[in-house]
Amino acid sequence: MIQFLLKGILRDKSRSLLPITVVSIGVALTVMLSAYMEGAFGDMIDQNARFETGHVKVMTQAYAENKEQLPNDLAILGVDELTESLRSDFPQMEWVNRIKFGGLIDVPDENGETKGQGPAAGIALDLFGANSREAQRLNIESSLVTGTMPTKKGEALIGHDFSEKLNVKIGDEVTFFGTTMNSSMTFQNFIVSGTIRFGAASMDRGALIVDISDAQHMLDMEDASGELLGFSKLNVYDDDQTQEMAAQFNAKHTKDDDEFSPIMLPLREQNNLGPMLDYSNMMSGIFIFIFVFAMSIVLWNTGLLGGLRRYQEFGIRLALGEAKGQIYRSLLMEAVLIGIIGSIVGTAIGLAVAYYLQVVGIDISGYMDNSTMLMPSVLRAKVTPGLFFIGFIPGLLAMVFGNMLSGIGIYKRETARLFKELEV
């Protein structure tokens, strides 16, 4: 019988073409959007991790509460020892110190008079360590517009746009003004070794990148650091694992009555990324739901039209001795067959587009100039194994559901009425 149905579907284009097209389009969109979301959210979370949050981040409780103000007076003291203990407690992670600091960048002219000033958003990280992957993690090398990476103490990278505005050249000296950990004024000269543009507006405004030892020195932060970031050595964010690790660390180190005791926050608990993570997991579900719903309605109606056209066939089949239930079931069987064909076609199309997006991406930097959110400026899709079958859920569900609804007409009609359609 299935063979018979399949023959019918393949030979009767009007019965198969429209539903297969509808299913294919819906499935392709589901696959594409899921891939796109997967890619966009994945990129976004990855960027946040690399630039901001780490997979986990250790701060003092007080720092964590005020971290937007970059309160280095609340930094972790004795950070070398803490880092060592983290390395031995959680060897699956790579642990790095970072200091974020604010202040002013002053550009002097040849007489030492101020030529121009701008706000500085400083990041200090381990640039010189032999095994440090920090530069790589922040994509510094590929974000360089001019010049080179700092190679020794006293060298710094500044934002390219800032350097253009104030006409700063490679090798020029700029002065950083700021406050130390103990709230006294400090200034420090840096030789500009290069200019940088990350492509994320929030990163590029007033960028000043220096080695952590320079920052510790000028900010009076010897053996101290604002933030201690952990990155999985496998470079994948595992939500459950990091939460477990944080719980374990906090149980041991975090004390309610000491706001300078350290606390470990997983990525999920920083920068509102938790809802984002949940959202990204939920998105596919939402797409599937929307498409199942919309496609079901379309397929229901095409099924109704097709069904009307086929009342003649149903009449013949009733006369030949099929029961209504058998006809109904065979309709659903057809729906499954069409759903499978449509899902295969749609998945193929969707994956092809997703793959294109994965390789080429969509540049959204034009829309991002004033955004403060840390977002990648090229959105990319990501082809994951799940995509190979995610489309089958809406494809099959919608087709079967649509036909279930339209097929009810067979039951509603009197046998003799269906049969009457045979009379011309």
Added chain:
Amino acid sequence: MNKESVIIIENVTKRFPVGEGEFTALKNINLQFKRGEFTGLVGPSGSGKTTLLNIIGSLDSPTEGKAIVLGKNISDLSHQESALLRNKHIGFIFQVYNLLPVYTVFENVEFALLLQDYSKEERKKMVMEALEWVGLAGMADKKPDKLSGGEGQRVAIARAMVKRPEIVIADEPSANLDAANTHAILKTMKQLNEELGTTFLFSTHDEKVMGYLERIIHLRDGAVEEDEIIEANIINR
């Protein structure tokens, strides 16, 4: 010869709801049909021929009275049971030959057998035999739209006959056929009636068809007006 009755109609009345009220399409009909009859229901349009054939074919059931077909009371059958009765024992031929357009001649006839447990080889043998009865064995692979009206109706006869039913119901089978084709299909059916002993029940307006009938039941306004035996057409069996 005293043959058993395969169809017994007892005090059958059929009413259809029409708007607020009801329309009585059959009024207290009493009839019996014996095995091997070649009988026609004749009457003006709207006299109830199709309604009565549908009840006998278990596609519909009487409002009052009993219709007993092959020992089964139509009113008592479930959907499945009436489907089974049609599947095994009743063949239908319609006014328009009504083949499924996407399937070949062979597949159209085979369809009637798919619901029963015949093997592929058995089916093939039975289908080809049925196509030979109607002289269309050479057209097995054609699609219905390549057939003439007469050929199409012959395929429909093959489809009705392939499972060798006990009763064949033919509702105005010649309505869309010319004279030559009408004579051809009636000869074929008459021959099958004689060879296989199948009971044939027609409805018709057609004088040419009446020329073959052994018994003519005249219906008017849902009632039997006359029940006439045509001795001349009865072949001694």
